Amino acid sequence: xxxxxxxxxxxxxxxxxFMENALLDANENGIDDEKIGEIFRAMHTIKGTAGMFGxxxxxxxxxxxxxxxxxxxQHTIETNEEMMDLFLKCKDHSETLIEHAINDxxxxxxxxxxxxxxxxKLLTYMPSNQTAIKQEVIQNNEGEHxxxxxxxxxxxxxxxxxxxxxxxxxxxxxxxxxxxxxxxxEIIINIPILDKIPTIENLDPLKTHxxxxxxxxxxxxxxxxxxxxxxxxxxxxxxxxxxDDLEKVKELLDSQEDRLLHDLFLEECIYSKEExxxxxxxxxxxxxxxxxxxxxxxxxxxTPEVEKETNTIEVKKIxxxxxxxxxxxxxxxxxxxxxxxxxxxxxPKSFSLRVDSTKVDQLINQISEMVIANAKITQIATxxxxxxxxxxxxxLTDMLEDVRNGIMNIRMVQVEDSFVKFKRIxxxxxKKIGKDIDFVxxxxxTELDKTVVEKISDPLVHMLRNSxxxxxxxxxxxxxxxxxxxxKVELKAYPDAGTIVIQVIDNGAGLDKDKLFEKAVNKGLVNxxxxxxxxxxxxxxxxxxxxxxxxVSDISGRGVGMDVVRRNIQDLRGVIDxxxxxxxxxxxxxxLPLTLAIIDGFLVQAGDTKYVIPLENIQECIELTDDYKxxxxxxxxxxxxxxxxPILDVKKYLNIGQEEKELIEEEEKELSRENVIVVRxxxxxxxxxxxxxxxEYQTVIKPLxxxxxxxxxxxGGSILGTGEVSLIFxxxxxIEYRIKQQ
Amino acid sequence: MKLESENFTIYEVExxxxxxxxxxxxYKDVEIDLSNVHKIDMTAIQLLLSLKKSCKDKEKTxxxxxxxxxxxxxxxxxxxxxxxxx
Numbered sequence: 001x002x003x004x005x006x007x008x009x010x011x012x013x014x015x016x017x018f019m020e021n022a023l024l025d026a027n028e029n030g031i032d033d034e035k036i037g038e039i040f041r042a043m044h045t046i047k048g049t050a051g052m053f054g055x056x057x058x059x060x061x062x063x064x065x066x067x068x069x070x071x072x073x074q075h076t077i078e079t080n081e082e083m084m085d086l087f088l089k090c091k092d093h094s095e096t097l098i099e100h101a102i103n104d105x106x107x108x109x110x111x112x113x114x115x116x117x118x119x120x121k122l123l124t125y126m127p128s129n130q131t132a133i134k135q136e137v138i139q140n141n142e143g144e145h146x147x148x149x150x151x152x153x154x155x156x157x158x159x160x161x162x163x164x165x166x167x168x169x170x171x172x173x174x175x176x177x178x179x180x181x182x183x184x185x186e187i188i189i190n191i192p193i194l195d196k197i198p199t200i201e202n203l204d205p206l207k208t209h210x211x212x213x214x215x216x217x218x219x220x221x222x223x224x225x226x227x228x229x230x231x232x233x234x235x236x237x238x239x240x241x242x243x244d245d246l247e248k249v250k251e252l253l254d255s256q257e258d259r260l261l262h263d264l265f266l267e268e269c270i271y272s273k274e275e276x277x278x279x280x281x282x283x284x285x286x287x288x289x290x291x292x293x294x295x296x297x298x299x300x301x302x303t304p305e306v307e308k309e310t311n312t313i314e315v316k317k318i319x320x321x322x323x324x325x326x327x328x329x330x331x332x333x334x335x336x337x338x339x340x341x342x343x344x345x346x347x348p349k350s351f352s353l354r355v356d357s358t359k360v361d362q363l364i365n366q367i368s369e370m371v372i373a374n375a376k377i378t379q380i381a382t383x384x385x386x387x388x389x390x391x392x393x394x395x396l397t398d399m400l401e402d403v404r405n406g407i408m409n410i411r412m413v414q415v416e417d418s419f420v421k422f423k424r425i426x427x428x429x430x431k432k433i434g435k436d437i438d439f440v441x442x443x444x445x446t447e448l449d450k451t452v453v454e455k456i457s458d459p460l461v462h463m464l465r466n467s468x469x470x471x472x473x474x475x476x477x478x479x480x481x482x483x484x485x486x487x488k489v490e491l492k493a494y495p496d497a498g499t500i501v502i503q504v505i506d507n508g509a510g511l512d513k514d515k516l517f518e519k520a521v522n523k524g525l526v527n528x529x530x531x532x533x534x535x536x537x538x539x540x541x542x543x544x545x546x547x548x549x550x551x552v553s554d555i556s557g558r559g560v561g562m563d564v565v566r567r568n569i570q571d572l573r574g575v576i577d578x579x580x581x582x583x584x585x586x587x588x589x590x591x592l593p594l595t596l597a598i599i600d601g602f603l604v605q606a607g608d609t610k611y612v613i614p615l616e617n618i619q620e621c622i623e624l625t626d627d628y629k630x631x632x633x634x635x636x637x638x639x640x641x642x643x644x645x646p647i648l649d650v651k652k653y654l655n656i657g658q659e660e661k662e663l664i665e666e667e668e669k670e671l672s673r674e675n676v677i678v679v680r681x682x683x684x685x686x687x688x689x690x691x692x693x694x695x696e697y698q699t700v701i702k703p704l705x706x707x708x709x710x711x712x713x714x715x716g717g718s719i720l721g722t723g724e725v726s727l728i729f730x731x732x733x734x735i736e737y738r739i740k741q742q
Numbered sequence: 743m744k745l746e747s748e749n750f751t752i753y754e755v756e757x758x759x760x761x762x763x764x765x766x767x768x769y770k771d772v773e774i775d776l777s778n779v780h781k782i783d784m785t786a787i788q789l790l791l792s793l794k795k796s797c798k799d800k801e802k803t804x805x806x807x808x809x810x811x812x813x814x815x816x817x818x819x820x821x822x823x824x825x826x827x828x
Contacts, residue, residue, distance in 0.1 A: 168752055174784035178819045190821030197788060199796040200763050205755035205789050212821065 004171055004231050005102060007354065008049050012098050015042040019091050021420045023084055024427075031079050039087060040069040046094060048227055051180040052172070055101035058094065059183065061115060065090045068122050077125060086121055093118055156188070156243040157225060158270075159214040160252055164235040167208040172232050174210075180228055185218025191268050195260055213261070215243060215270060246275055357450065360410050367404045368700040372719050374400060379722070408598070411451070415493050415502075416444030418453050422464055426489060429468045436475050436486045437468055443493040448500050452572055452592055456502065459565040463504045463588055464489065466562070471508035471586055481583065483507070496591075504588040511580040513537050538578040542566040570681075570732070573599070573614060599701050599718075599728065604677065605692035606650040610726040612699060612718055613688070617679045617731040621693060624674040638676070638687065647676060648738045649689045653713065679731050686738045688729075701728060713737060744775035750786040758786075762793050770802055777808035782816050790826055 019042035022035040043066040050058035065087070071077045093114055100107055107115070159181075163174070181187050193211035197203070216225070225240050239255075241248035249271060253262050265271045374396050381390035419441050430437040448456075472478075472487030479485050490505040513534060520526045520540045542562050569576045574592035593600070593616075601612035622628075628638045636647045676687040699718040704727075708714060715730035743765050747754055765772055772793065790806065797804040806828050809817070817823040 168785050173752075175782075175816055175819060182819075187819075187821075190819070192791070192820060192822050192825060194791055194795070194825060197792050197795060199799060200759065200766055200789075200792045201796070203759060203789065203792045205759045205785055205792075206752065208784075208788070210784065210788050210791065 005053065007231055008053060009098070009102055010354070011049060012046050013095075015045050016091055016095055016098075017417065017421060018042050020088070020424065021417070023088050023091065024420070024423045026084055027081070031084070033073070036069065036073050036079075040066065040073050043069055043090075043094070045227075046098070048180075048184075048224070049230065050098065050101065051183050052176060052228070052231065053101070054176055054179065055098070057107060057115075058097045058101050061090075061097055061119065062094055064119050064122050065094075068125055071125075071127065076127060083125060086118070086125075090118055090122070155218065157216045157218065157222075158239075158241055158243050158245075158249070158252075159216050159225060160212075160239040161214070162193075162211040162237040163208040164237075165207045165209075167232070167235045168206055170232060170235055174212075177228060181214070181216060184220055184224065184228070185216055187214055188217050189215040189268065189270060191264060191270070193261070193264075213264070213270070246271075249276070355410075357411065360407060363407050364404065364700060365702065367400060367407060368702070368719060371397070371400050371404075372723055375722060408594075411449045412447040412594075413450045413453055414444060415446050415448055415453055416441070418457055419444055419491055419493070422461065422491060425461055426464055426468055429465050430472075433469065434474065435468060435472055437472055438486050438488045440488065440490045441492075442490065446493040446495060446500060448493075448592065449594060452500075455568065455572055456574075456590070456592065459568045459590075460491070460502070460504070462562075462565050464491065467504055467506040467508065467586070467588075471506035473509050495594075500592045500594060502590045502592065504590075505585065506587075507585040510582040510584055510586055511538055511541070511578070512582055516540055535578070538580060541578070542576070573616065575616060599699055601697050601699060601718075601728065602677070603694035603697040603720075603726065604675070604688075604690040605694065606654075606690040609654075610694070610720065610724060611650065611690070612697060612726050612728045613677060613679060614728070614731060615696065617681055619678040619680045619685060622676050622678065622687075624676050624689065628676075640678070640687070645676075645678065645685060645687045646738050646741075647687045647689050648734060651689075653734070653737070679735070681732045681735050684735050684739060686735050688734070699726075699728075743773065744777065745779050748778055749781045750776070750779045751781060751783040752785040755785045755789050759789055762789065766793060766796055766802070772797055772802060772804045773807060774804070775807045776810070776813055780810065780812055782813050784820065787817065787820055787822050787826075791822060794826055 019039050022038040022042075026032075026035045026039075043062045047059050047062040047066055050062065068077070069087075072079055072083075093111075096111055097107070097115075099105075100111070167174075178187060178190070191213040193213060196209040196211065198209065203209075218225070222240060226238065229236050229238060239248070239252045241252075249265075253259075253265075253276070256262070262276060265276060266273060374393055378390060378393040378397070381387075381393055423439055423441075426437060426439040467489050468487075472489065473481070473483075475485035475487075478487065488507045490503070492501075492503040492505060494501055516537050517526070517532065517540075520537075520543070521528050523543075525540060525543050526532065542565070566576055569590055569592070572592055574590055577589045577591070578586065579589065580586040599612065600615040602615055602618055604611050604613060622640070624638075631639055632647075636649070637644050638647055639645075674689060674691060675693050676689055677693075678685060678687050699720075701716045702718055704711075704714065704717045708717075713730050713733045714727050715733075716728045718726050718728055720726055743761065745758070750758065762772075762774070765774075774790070774793075794804050796802075804827070806826060809828055814823070814828065817826060817828055
């Protein structure tokens with residue numbers, strides 16, 4: 001998929017999500033103008049951008065939906081639940097259409113049928129004479145009459161476009177842009193600017209030399225016209241203004257190096273000599289612009305084929321129009337233009353940037369490099385006992401920290417948007433199995449790394465479905481137990497001590513410990529005589545192949561799932577925990593790191609190399625005293641408070657050369673103590689034998705090169721303040737290795 | 743010369759530029775036959791405009807022949823129909 005298409009896909013998905021959120025919200029809390037506006041904008045934007053790519057199926061469909069939404073927006077039609085439902089279906093259908101369009105797939109019969117079906121339904125809501133021009137008369141203060149259409153529906157805009165040299169290679173064809181212009185209105189005159197095109201000997205055919213000056217008649221406003229170029233904004237130089245805004249014309253001409261454009265405007269009769277030389281008053285020019293429109297409207301022929309003669313024809317028509325019109329037209333467009341201009345100035349657009357996340361990662365990396373470079377300066381300052389330099393370096397350290405936090409912040413997004421889409425999943429699931437559930441989201445404004453948010457989505461969906469399917473009881477059962485027939489599922493997020501906690505809480509039946517244990521015994525996961533704590537029993541549901549549902553439904557209960565959920569969460573370096581009370585409900589608690597780019601670790605040394613162990617895996621640290629060593633008796637186990645703990649000697653595992661090792665060992669005996677770090681993953685624990693412990697250490701994870709691809713047990717690298725490289729342990733892999741050894 | 747390919751787009755323009763240039767250097771009156779061409783984009787139009795400009799400079803003529811509806815519409819849409827003399 002090329003870059004533009006990728007952008008389109010992302011944008012469309014986002015718009016559809018907005019739409020769905022607004023619709024669901026409307027279903028719950030009632031519809032208001034803001035929501036309708038949001039839904040309308042989603043359809044409108046998708047139509048617009050799809051048009052750029054020539055995705056006609058999408059444009060045609062969204063256009064009809066947009067029309068109806070526009071009516072709703074203007075309060076000409078009342079909404080009802082049925083209509084909201086229809087819009088929801090339209091959203092789904094648009095999604096399908098977009099998907100097919102992007103993948104260049106043919107639409108199958110089902111989709112086509114659905115398409116016609118939805119369009120029919122949409123059309124039934126439309127007022128029958130919608131296309132007829134509104135003849136409403138506006139009464140203004142002076143008592144003058146004015147047809148609304150005169151000013152509002154059709155304006156002529158001048159669009160001046162120049163392209164960057166590399167525009168062609170961006171993948172967007174300029175002809176598609178023109179096609180899209182014609183969808184939004186009509187290009188009345190299109191003048192290609194040819195003077196920059198070299199002769200064929202000197203032409204690089206892949207470089208863009210052509211430019212355009214367009215007279216565009218449309219009922220849309222400045223923003224919409226500008227939006228046409230949304231995806232290519234970096235590669236074009238635009239000037240968009242109303243045809244009759246002579247100041248802007250002057251501005252445009254003044255920006256030119258020569259008078260070519262000036263002469264061209266005259267030659268093509270776009271502007272008269274008087275207009276360009278400024279010998280005319282403004283009133284007159286407004287007059288011309290707006291009356292042109294009137295003339296076309298009256299004539300009911302909005303397609304003047306005689307492009308170049310447009311101006312002269314319109315001028316002739318001016319005579320046909322009675323004086324009254326002239327007066328009105330003079331007054332009103334002037335005001336409108338003014339207010340519009342004002343508006344644009346007053347409300348600076350707050351906008352968001354779409355940035356490739358690798359760019360942000362790169363920044364983080366560079367900042368880490370700077371931190372390292374700065375550490376060197378500090379080192380030098382210390383060595384030379386230069387306190388001034390040291391102080392300066394400290395200031396720099398603080399600032400770098402700020403910058404790093406700032407950059408990390410870019411990756412943060414509110415979980416709200418991602419959470420809201422679960423509403424539908426919960427509602428649909430509940431409806432399907434006849435349960436009544438109140439779904440509550442709290443802490444939607446909690447911020448989390450975007451990658452984490454995306455990756456946590458699937459596990460959460462699974463857990464929510466589980467809660468709805470297995471957790472909350474059927475209304476009849478709930479009534480029997482004296483509970484509210486309406487169940488409650490809560491999705492909660494909050495920051496806690498440098499991590500983010502996400503909870504799925506239901507007030508359903510709770511987990512039955514005895515049943516779980518019995519089942520685990522039957523499946524051979526645990527021994528009948530094992531003495532397990534409550535937590536350990538609950539955690540059994542994360543074992544592969546474990547399902548407590550007595551009945552397997554198509555929603556959940558096949559026992560593939562919770563183990564995947566746990567694995568997904570662990571991949572994000574998170575942990576999941578269960579708490580449950582029989583008859584009262586169950587709470588799943590997920591604890592996630594704020595970001596994947598930074599790790600909270602524990603710095604240790606084995607041999608000459610330093611290693612980082614993720615803090616969340618560490619259970620405790622013990623010193624490998626002679627007592628332990630004597631008890632080991634040559635085995636790789638120690639007795640930790642009565643339990644057997646397998647020990648993995650890090651140096652041995654990483655095959656530090658024998659000679660070297662002996663050397664180190666000798667040194668060690670004299671210099672350092674040996675330590676064991678007890679690490680835990682899921683239900684397994686092992687001890688890592690290392691030499692030196694340095695303590696907690698927060699660091700930026702850096703990927704290792706391809707050479708390390710096959711080194712199992714190492715998940716990444718990190719650069720220490722001193723410039724040394726440290727390796728980050730992949731604890732699950734190490735545990736797996738050690739346990740297999742047994 | 744007659745274009746063989748159905749498409750006259752960004753993927754073909756580099757090769758066609760060389761052919762056009764040859765044609766331009768050899769003949770006094772350049773003829774481009776588009777009867778096979780069904781798809782065109784702005785790179786192609788720009789190439790034709792450049793050829794046209796070159797012909798004008800050297801007082802040669804350029805005739806673009808056998809333009810089908812699609813192509814003609816594209817010329818019109820870009821406003822280049824007049825400049826190309828079609």
